[in-house]
Amino acid sequence: MKNKFSQLNKFNINLPEVRGVIKKNFELSRLSWLRVGGPASVFFQPEDEEDLCFFLSNLDSSIPIFVIGACSNLIIRDGGIPGIVIKLGKNFSKIKYNINDISVGAGCRDSYFAQICAKDGFDFSFLRTIPGNIGGAVKMNAGCYGSYLSDYLIGLTLIRRDGSKFDLKASDFKFGYRTSSIPDDAIITNIKLRKNRNDPLMIEKKMIEALDNRNVTQPIKDLSCGSTFRNPIGRSSLGNKLDNDHSLKAWKLIDDAGLRGYKIGGAMISKKHTNFLINTGKATAKDLEDLGELVINKVKKNSGIELIWEIKRVGIT
Ligand SMILES: Cc1cc2nc3c(=O)[nH]c(=O)nc-3n(C[C@H](O)[C@H](O)[C@H](O)COP(=O)(O)OP(=O)(O)OC[C@H]3O[C@@H](n4cnc5c(N)ncnc54)[C@H](O)[C@@H]3O)c2cc1C
Structure with missing residues (x-):
């Protein structure tokens, strides 16, 4: 423990005075x-955007930052994240209907957003589950x-x-699977x-079906x-071209390698859905990461295919 903290405290961090926590x-x-x-x-x-900009523009530029969502x-990792971890709070959760679009704060929960929009006839039912x-959904291009x-x-x-703020278009970035x-x-x-209109009853029905479907197929x-590894062939959201080929599912490759229910320490490959890596109660981050690496090796040996992590691993061991 002592070691861990001495490593984390290597930054003699002078923090700007802020209004946030x-x-x-x-x-x-x-x-x-x-x-x-x-x-x-x-x-x-941060309290709001202004507070965040002020903090960053006055923070020593050598100190690393990392933003988390949910x-x-x-x-x-077990050694934590050295530097500043930023999380947007409730003031970044506002939903606003504009004439041509819907604007939403990056700290808003996906499921809450989907439910509010559903009542007003905007269909973001895929975000319900x-x-x-x-913010995390944009970064990960969740879907x-x-x-x-x-x-x-x-x-x-x-x-x-550096604390500078930009309004950018979606087309300024590349999005993939x-x-x-x-x-x-x-x-x-x-x-x-974009406003995606649909009948509120229809949206509600889709959301209930999606929740039921998850409940049956996944250890929610x-x-x-959620999914630990990317499916080797997934749909790119730009063009739909790969959408029809779902022959290579990560769960199937893991199952074929005989890893259903396999455990390291408190980490386990779910018996219900083999692409879910679960903490049975007392897992460390190391147990989870080691089990994931073991899966990659065994699947490679068994099928020749190298799985790629979908979960991000951050921090120090
Ligand atoms: C039971 C379960 C089911 C899941 N099902 C799905 C699914 O069907 N589809 C799917 O796509 N995902 C799924 N996921 C994974 C996860 O929910 C998504 O990837 C989600 O979008 C991550 O959002 P988050 O806020 O938790 O981000 P985090 O996990 O906190 O962070 C993920 C990444 O986003 C970055 N990030 C977070 N917030 C911001 C921000 N404001 N600005 C810039 N970067 C940011 C982080 O730095 C990090 O790189 C599932 C997870 C679980 C637990």
Whole structure:
């Protein structure tokens, strides 16, 4: 423990005075969907965009920053994240209907956004079952049931590491299957989405079906980050060309390698869905990452195919 903290405290961090919340040595496992991970040297929840810009423009440029959303696609390593971890709070969750688009704060929960829009006849039902925040959904180009965030994205507000703020168009970035070209040190604060009208009853029906479907096929009550590995062939949201070929599913490759229910420490390959890596209760980030690496090796030996992590691993061991 002593070692871990001495490493994290190597930055003699002089912090700008802000209106938001700052906490030192903040345990990130409290926020992580997998309930693992060490502390952030500094955790910062800005009050608003102005506060965030001020903080960044007055922060020593050698100090690394990392933005988290709901941590539903992250394994935060046991040694934590050195530097500043930024999380957007409730003031970044506003939803506004404009004449030509819908604007939503990057800290808004995907499922909440989908439900509010549904009542007003805007169909973002695919977001109902994705547990992250809108900012994370843009960065990851989250999607399911044939829809991807980038299919509706018109523009976004970004704050760069030096505190400068930009309003950019979706076409300024590249989006692919679970990827985007948004720089890692840029913070999305707000996005604009195309209005996608549908009958509210129809949207509600789609959302209930999606929830039921997840419940039957996925271990949604376990601690996980959803799909651990990318499907070797996935749909690119730009063009639909690869959409029809789903012959190579990561879960099938993992199952064929005999890994259903396989465990390392408290980490386990779900028996219900083999592309879900779960924390059975006492897993460390190391257990989870080691198990993921073991899966990659065994699947490679068994099928010749190298799986690629969809979950991001961040921080130090
Ligand atoms: C049960 C379960 C089911 C899931 N099902 C799906 C699914 O069907 N489809 C799917 O695509 N994903 C799925 N996921 C994965 C996850 O929910 C998505 O990847 C989600 O979009 C991540 O959002 P987040 O807010 O949790 O981001 P985090 O996990 O906190 O971060 C992910 C990445 O986004 C970046 N990021 C977060 N917020 C911002 C921001 N404001 N600005 C810039 N970068 C940011 C982080 O730096 C990191 O690189 C599932 C996860 C779980 C637990």
